[in-house]
Amino acid sequence: MQVTEIKDYIQDNGIDSIRVDFSDIHGVNRGKIVPAYRFEEIVEEGITCAQAVSAVMLNNDIAPGSGVADEISYGDMKIVPDITTFSTVPYLDKTIRFIGDPVVDDQPWPFSPRNQLKHILAKYAQLNLRPIVASELEFYVFKTNGAGTCDFYCDKPSNVYTMSPRVDPQNIMHKLQQILSEMGYDILYYNHEFFQGQYEFNWKHSDALKMADQTFTFKNVCKELAHLENLLITFMGRPRNDAGGSGFHMHFSMNDADGKNIFDDPSGNMGMAETMRHFIGGIMEHAKASTAFLAPTVNSYKRFQLDSFAPYYIGWGLDNRTVYLRVPSERGPATRVEVRAGCASANPYLAISAVLAAGLEGINNAIDPGEPFEGDMYRESPDRFETMPLSLFRSLRELEGDTDFCDAMGKKIVQNFMAMKEAEIELYRSWVSDWEFEHYSYHL
Structure with a gap:
């Protein structure tokens, strides 16, 4: 308008x-x-x-x-x-x-996450490339019980891929669908996810900036509507010990000036264009450094577990949900890569920027990603594949040490982000948790 x-x-x-x-x-x-x-x-x-x-x-x-x-x-x-x-x-x-x-x-x-994403997109535009992104967001819904604690909104197991009044008694998901549709979202579907009270929304792919705007807006709408309904929606990476992690899976493809997906190449290796392989190569090259933006809280790292459908080792594969980067089986206009390392708590502008910055390094430097992994990566060992940084502290050290990636992400953004996260780590380090008291107090 x-x-x-x-x-x-x-x-x-x-x-x-x-x-x-x-x-x-x-x-x-x-x-x-x-x-x-x-x-x-x-x-x-x-x-x-x-x-x-x-x-x-x-x-x-x-x-x-x-x-x-x-x-x-x-x-x-x-x-x-x-x-x-x-x-x-x-x-x-x-x-x-x-x-x-x-x-x-x-x-x-220069400290604005949205401005930084626009800056990276301008670099793609210089190459006549237009990144296309789709978000998948998982989250938990809790009932507030008035005692300062929360109970699962749906407390029964084995409700994955269901959607009924039994898993959504207040019809909160339908209300979200209606609100988002009125706001211009092209909703694909939503469903109850694997763990009790966990849900996922998917909407149609779009230009990277528009998708970042929609993801940012989606999270805020969820928080505000839940508050009006006396519920709590959280995008924490793993909100409870008896619950699994919530991911922010991002799908990336690349259009040219005519709107054609240039990642697709029927004559290429595995139906993939060289540009796509190099994009993957850049993401793999800077996977450790970018993790801080994809998993930005102390809690995010509770999600990186073996057999969790979140990455534990860093690798890529074809239609494989045990790896860091998955290439779904579709080709043609749907040819794309899925980055599975994102935590639902991530800032969408920074997470999308981080993947695009790394991918652009791969395109500009023709980085070869190697061969895709086949099998169950959770059964591998650190002798063959590097593990994810398994704490925010380690991720920040990886970010700090990757100067090319820091330059690509913008020095001001990195300064601001590092300062905030170093302070967050110190708060966590000095806080005495319930686990510590329960584990040590009697015997020590």
Whole structure:
């Protein structure tokens, strides 16, 4: 929609409030609501926020060394609405919403995850390439019991690939489907996943930026609707010991200027074009360094277990769910690669950026991924394949040591991210858990 069309929509529908949202480094939805009569003003000038919002940790501390707080005297930035992201907010009365881009001194703010993704996409555009992405997100729904703890929304096992009132008593998934459809999502399907109270949504592939916007929005809509329904939806990597992990699987293909999927090549090895092989090669080359962005919390690493359908060893294979990167069997327009390392808690802008940055390194340097693995990779050993970094601390060290990947991801983003995550690790390191007391207190 154009500005004039949006003005007409505001007038015709009695809109009185406009949300301007943006993603912080965690992927948390930040922003402000402004009166609708200020629409033209905010399109031109944006809204004002402190840059230090990207140094705010989830316990409300300000992380030291982020580059956006005391280093710049806690200065401001403008969040300028991207009018192409216009949508209604069906569960809020008379409200529309935009995703905004942070700007400082009339330049894209280099600490913005969305700006960084746009920067990487511009590099692909120089090669006349247009990345196409599809998200698959798993999450848990919990009932809040008023005692400070949560119970499974559906507490019975063996409900995978089902969808009925027995696994969705409050019809929350159907409500999500309706809301998302009204917001312009092309929903493919949703279902109960493997573990109790775990669900998955899939929607149709799209341009990388649009898919990142939709994934960011999806997570926020889930959180807000659950709150209105007295439920809790969480995208934690593994929320409980008696539950498995939640993944953020990302499917990547590549279109040329004419909209043709150039990963497909019927005459190529395994029906794959060399560009696709090199894209895979880059992802494999930088798999360890990119893990910090794909699995960004201390909790994310509880998901990397043997026999968990999350990667444990780093390898790629054909239609194989035990590997880091899977190439589904479809060819033609559906030729694609699936990165299975993503944790549902990942910031979609940073996760998609990380894969595309690594893939672009592979394309530019013609990195050969080697032969695909066949069999059950969980039965392999570290003597043959490298393991995933199995803690956030190790992932940060891998990121720090891969200077080419850091340059590709943007030094400001890496600085901000590293500062936030080092502070998170220190909080975790100094916290006494229930396990420690139960394990040690009696005998020691």
